[in-house]
Amino acid sequence: MPQRRLSRRTVLVTAALVPGAAALGGCKDDPAAGAGTPGAVNGTPSTSRGPAEETPTVDPAVVAALSGAATLVTQLSQLYATSTRRFPALRAQLAAGAKYHASHLAKLKETQGVAAQATKAAAPASSQAALAAIAKQEKAAAVAHAAAAAKLSGAPARLLAEIAAAETQLGMALAPARKKDNA
Template identity: 75%
Template sequence: MLERRLTRRAAVVTAALVPGAVALTGCKDDAAAGSGTPGAVNGGPSSSQGPAEETPAVDPAVVAALGAAATQVTQLSQLYANTSRKFPALRAQLAAGAKYHASHLAKLKETEGVAAKAAKAVAVPASSVVALTTLARQEAIAAATNAAAAAKLSGAPARLLAEIAAAQTQLSTTLTPPKKKDKS
């Protein structure tokens, strides 16, 4: 079994993201709590408002943030698929990441108006080690972007982006090829 050590960089990134994710879990989404969640308009089956306001409207800022995340997740999914095709020996190692991204994309698309835009595909490098490094770097970039976007929102959209950022940070850490041991 391959033993993975927690690097200083991974610890710092996790320490930076976890408090924000924990703080976001305390947000309430229900309209009765008066949370003022961006993206949702009060009204629903239990509301006393008229039928014209029963359909929730989504804040354009929420749609833009979740749409950007959906585009990134789609691009990462394509990179995982292309890397798996080019390096069949990596398929088992990449399976979890591909599964997470499919799940995240489905959750992102649950919000009305969110769609992934066509994005430029990242080329798969010639070496499997460089391919893993590229995947790890792309995951880290996406994690930073999603964490920053989560900090600008509240409620369910913020928690979803924070969850995705945390998963991407974890994937980045696990995909980073181990460095050669120091000669002590």
């Protein structure tokens, strides 16, 4: 597979996202909120015996944000799978992205209550259309995950920022090459 050079635009976009991810990486979990448990509200075990009396251990806003992220990652994974089944020649090119998304989905589901909604991915008409569709969806998911990360703090924010950064890079790497200007 030929090596692709990163365009100036890719470098600038990555440079714009990395400081935000680094800033989120410096966030500290609130020790009173569960000693590092993503989105923990109550770090102490419940002493009640009935399920109706238990207090939630994960902030519902965190669960909602991570569930939305899990749904987007699932949709991307399905698009990768559909594209590799329909166009086996793309399998090697899409393998890394598929692996990253499987890993991201596993990390998202580590938080109690997070669930992804599966949808059916449409099969693109050509391999180039498949790559363009994946790149477009990667970029859209990166924007959504970065926006969701900005509304959270601690481990959930860092996780979403990491996923957004990976999706930005994947989107740029899979985007069809543009013709260079002669200037």
